[in-house]
Amino acid sequence: MGLDAFAAACCAIPVLASLLAVRFAYVLCRSGLPPTRPRAAGLRCLIVLGSGGHTAEMMNIITELQKDRFTPRYYVAALTDSMSLQKAQVYEKSLIQGEGEKIIKNAQFMQIYRSREVGQSYITSIATTLLAVLHALWLIIRIRPQVIFCNGPGTCIPLCASAFLLKVLGLGWSSIFYIESIARVKKLSLSGLLLYKLRISDQFFVQWTQLQQKYPRAQYAGRLM
């Protein structure tokens, strides 16, 4: 019995591993290609907010989104950053004004652990990074976003990586849009560079033509600010 199980595992593991590898390659190729069927309205959106400048840029995008297509909206910000969620809340409230005392039902606001605070030691960073990654995975599994918007804060890396993992495992499909911050003129941010090089983002936007020339898979469509 024990031997049978062992033999079965010996056969199953390589098969599973190759299936995963094939699936991984498929997801990589499939990313960046538009969906095959035209969309029915109402996509669950995950919107990753960052500090001051990042959030201002992101809210400019959210303002332009067709709200019937991109709904419900889940806003995520770092646990230490309450200002960003406040801004998003003010905006979502402004959308339902005039309809009486309605509560915001198409938007949710959540906070996420940061992998590392400024000045934190490297040893404790390992533990907090692990916590941040697990928290990100948990959020992605709960929300199952179909669209992810992010523009640079470090918190977007574990979130996008978790979403990509779900794609590989076939547990969900999300289109990841990365819009590099306007503050990046000549070099990508670390988050941007990772998502670009690892091909995790489906569409990658930059806000300066000189950056687009350096990173040809990126798109330039003007500035947000």
Place this chain on the structure above:
Amino acid sequence: MGDRERRMVFVTVGTTCFDALVKKVDSPQVKEALWQKGYTDLFIQMGRGTYAPSKYSRIQVSGDATLKVDHFTFSSSIADYIREASLVISHAGSGSIFETLRLGKPLIVVVNEDLMDNHQIELAEELAERKHLLCARPQTLEETIQGMDLETLLAYIPGDAKPVVALINKFLGFPAD
């Protein structure tokens, strides 16, 4: 010369700590340079910095003339100060930069050289090259003020998220509006 028209300079460091800039603006040389350019008031938003400039003091510059100075740490109505200002001196954060440009105020951006990963310098220099603002370091602020000609600055036309959103819609297979 009689009473001057009130012309306020607003200094902002956002949520950062940028004592090098606050100290510099508080120096007699920079105050003198501002007075020479016709400014009468100096408001300093000092953020997390610990260096407190001379609050409520009337600094003696150029004989009888006085430049009024005041400071505070944070305010929820930074935009009101910018609106009121005739000149803004700001740290290189993109939030402060674009808020000032959107309100159409002349802007000197002072780059904080003490920051570790100082990518913010890229944005300030690019916008300075396009003549939307002046870019300085704390140690060159005085000369920048003395030599500035605000008439040469060009208005910044705010960006627009519509093209990006249109591409996102197209990618997702939504029909164009």
